[in-house]
Amino acid sequence: MVLLQTLELVLVPLVFLDWTQADSSDDNNFVYHSFNRKTGKEVYFNSEKLYINSTEAAVTAHEGGNATLPCMFWYQPELESIREVRIKWSWLPATGGTLQKDVLVAVGSKSRSSEEFRGRVRLRRDFPRDAALLLLNVQKSDAGQFVCEVVDGLEDRSATVDLELQGMVFPYQHPKGRYFLTFEAAQQACESQNSTVATLSQLMESWKEGLDWCNAGWLADRSVKYPITQPRGPCGGLDLAPGIRSYGRRQLRQQHFDVFCFTSSLQGLSWEAEIWTKACRRCIVSLPASMSGKVYYHQPGHKMNLQEAGLACRLDGAGMASVGQMYAAWRFQGLDHCAAGWLADGSVRYAITNPRRNCGPSEPGVRSFGFPRPHDKHGVYCYKENVQ
Numbered sequence: 001m002v003l004l005q006t007l008e009l010v011l012v013p014l015v016f017l018d019w020t021q022a023d024s025s026d027d028n029n030f031v032y033h034s035f036n037r038k039t040g041k042e043v044y045f046n047s048e049k050l051y052i053n054s055t056e057a058a059v060t061a062h063e064g065g066n067a068t069l070p071c072m073f074w075y076q077p078e079l080e081s082i083r084e085v086r087i088k089w090s091w092l093p094a095t096g097g098t099l100q101k102d103v104l105v106a107v108g109s110k111s112r113s114s115e116e117f118r119g120r121v122r123l124r125r126d127f128p129r130d131a132a133l134l135l136l137n138v139q140k141s142d143a144g145q146f147v148c149e150v151v152d153g154l155e156d157r158s159a160t161v162d163l164e165l166q167g168m169v170f171p172y173q174h175p176k177g178r179y180f181l182t183f184e185a186a187q188q189a190c191e192s193q194n195s196t197v198a199t200l201s202q203l204m205e206s207w208k209e210g211l212d213w214c215n216a217g218w219l220a221d222r223s224v225k226y227p228i229t230q231p232r233g234p235c236g237g238l239d240l241a242p243g244i245r246s247y248g249r250r251q252l253r254q255q256h257f258d259v260f261c262f263t264s265s266l267q268g269l270s271w272e273a274e275i276w277t278k279a280c281r282r283c284i285v286s287l288p289a290s291m292s293g294k295v296y297y298h299q300p301g302h303k304m305n306l307q308e309a310g311l312a313c314r315l316d317g318a319g320m321a322s323v324g325q326m327y328a329a330w331r332f333q334g335l336d337h338c339a340a341g342w343l344a345d346g347s348v349r350y351a352i353t354n355p356r357r358n359c360g361p362s363e364p365g366v367r368s369f370g371f372p373r374p375h376d377k378h379g380v381y382c383y384k385e386n387v388q
Contacts, residue, residue, distance in 0.1 A: 048075040052131075052150050054159040061138045062166045063264040068124065069161045071131040071148035084108045086151040087123065087131045094144040094199045095220040103146065104133065140165060140196045140264055167264030169198045169206035170327045171213045174258075175346060175371040178215055183252040186218040186259035192345065194324035195261035196220070200244075202262050203227060207244060210363075216247055217258040224250050224257050263324035293386060295321045295329035297337045297350075299379035309342040309380035318382035320344035325383050326351055330366055340369050341379040347371050348378050 052073040061067035073085070089103040104113045104121050113121050117135075124132040131148055143165050149158040172189055174180030181189060190197050197220045203211075207227035214235040216226045224247035228235050236245045250257070300312055313320050321329075322344050329335035329351065336353035343349055348369040352359050360367045372378070 048077060048079060050075055050150065050152055050155045050157050052148065052157040052159045054148060054161040056161060058162040058164055060164045060166055061135075063138055063140055065138055067135045067138050067163060069133040069135060069146050069148070069163065071133065071159055071161070072127075073129050073131060073150045073157065082128055083152060088149040088151070089121070089133050090147045090149070091142075092145045092147070093141065094201075095141065095196065100147060135163070138163075138165070140262070143196075143199070164201075165262070165264040167202070167262055168209075168327060168331045169202050169211060169260050169262050170195075170323070170366070171215060171217055172259050172261050172323060173215065179256045179258060181218065181256055181259055182254075183218050183222060183250075186257070189259055190261035190324075193261055193263070193322045194328075195263040198260040198262040200225070203260055204244060213260075215258045216245070217260040219260060222249050222252060224248070224255075225260075261324060263328045293384050294333065295325050295335055295381055295383050297339055297341055297379055298382045299339070299341075303377035303379055304342070305377060306342055306346060306374040309378070310344075312380055313382035316382060316384070318384035321381040321383040323347065323349070326381060327366055330364075339379055340367070341381040343381055345371075346374065348376075349381075 050073060052071065055070040055072065059067055059069055069089075071089075084107065087104075087106045089105075090100040091103050092098075092100050101116065102114045103117050104111055104123070106112075106123055111123060113119075120136045122134050124130055124134050126132070131150060133146065133148070135142065143163055145160055145162050147158055147160050149156065172193060172195075174185075174189070187197055197218060198206075199220045200223070203219060203225065207229065210229055211227045212229040213226055214228065214232075216224045219225055226235075226245050227243075228240075228245055229242050231238050231240055231242060247257075298312055298316060298318075300316075304312055310320050320343060326335065326343060326349060330353065334353050335351040337350055338352065338356070338359040340348045340350045348371075349366055351366045353364050355362050355364055
């Protein structure tokens with residue numbers, strides 16, 4: 001009895017689909033009627049096979065720019081006429097998670113995009129079977145793996161292409177010192193610095209470029225790691241080769257570390273961000289709006305405390321630069337100024353592109369004086385929008 005029920009379950013879908021043999025003059029040619037009998041549509045399956053290719057495994061873009069994610073499909077042997085197919089793009093963010101999110105779905109000339117990508121995506125359609133995705137105004141959060149899927153009847157093929165952002169990784173810690181950030185606090189800290197929590201691949205690239213940091217920090221996949229180019233005793237030991245040291249995955253709410261942030265350009269977000277200082281635990285500073293701009297040192301005749309520094313930038317038509325903006329200016333615009341200045345998070349730093357005497361270590365980089373008392377006197381680094 002159980003066996004009969006099983007056979008019935010297997011046979012029912014075949015009957016429901018109403019499969020029929022096509023004209024015997026075409027070998028391996030079948031026709032089935034769709035579930036919606038009102039449309040009367042038929043889908044033809046010949047010996048043709050559907051193929052898909054992304055042509056590039058990864059595409060690199062910069063924040064605020066545009067990107068083309070290649071995808072094309074074809075048949076072997078070729079069809080005599082073009083058939084209408086369903087094209088779907090989905091996305092797995094680099095910031096973690098296992099669920100793909102919809103980006104765009106197109107059937108024929110009609111398409112629909114998700115809320116997150118609305119107004120920023122469309123199909124290129126340069127040639128009949130071009131399914132490439134045009135992504136406009138790339139955001140830091142867009143980084144990840146994109147999936148191009150083509151559906152023709154019962155045939156379903158897909159290809160992937162990674163979107164990587166040009167940028168750099170920098171370490172960041174709480175003003176109170178080393179290892180004060182839960183994972184959620186680490187995310188907020190990077191966001192306040194015009195950045196995102198770095199991925200392992202981004203940290204790896206920065207390590208290849210020379211990043212050496214002996215404090216462990218959160219990454220986007222919820223793991224904790226740190227990069228070492230010069231092995232030494234306190235940083236995993238002299239016997240270990242250079243590389244990425246790993247603490248593995250840690251408890252997100254109970255354990256505290258620093259964080260590695262990723263910045264990709266001189267673009268900010270329009271919000272008011274919380275900063276910590278020794279004087280006020282929740283100071284509010286206004287960060288600049290989302291436009292390209294320039295970081296510069298400002299000292300109008302005298303050095304200033306933290307509050308005066310913020311006012312000086314505003315009077316100059318700017319805002320206080322974030323740590324992420326200083327790193328981006330150092331990396332992408334060659335910021336080089338041997339004078340320490342306030343930043344929006346209450347830290348004091350300066351950037352050196354050409355190392356020289358009395359300007360810190362012999363390697364280029366962003367120097368940090370930590371988080372001085374708010375009434376200490378320094379210059380300030382401002383960020384001005386839309387500077388050519």
